[in-house]
Amino acid sequence: MNAFLSLFFSGARFGSPFFETNTEAGFSRLRKRVQAGLRNAKGRRLGRPTVAVDVGEVNELRAAGESWSAIAQQLKVGVGTVYRTMREASKNG
16 A cells, blocks of 8 residues: 555645646646737736726715725725725825
8 A cells, every 4th residue: 555655645736746747737738828918918008907096086976974894885896995095195295
């Protein structure tokens, strides 16, 4: 049994040299696809689109006693977006 276990656990990632070879090939294919996609996206902005949140509107809603989650629902954005907007506004003065 020990000989079997030592053979099975000899692979670095998934416990088998067979799986290790296939995962390395998979990572290689994925890396090539990502690099090709980046080359095709020349000059285009990548990633998730940014959402503009009006700081004045958030301040008015907070002054009216609204919670952060209620403000986020009204503005149709996430609570984290509202937090981040207010944090950045306080940093900028």
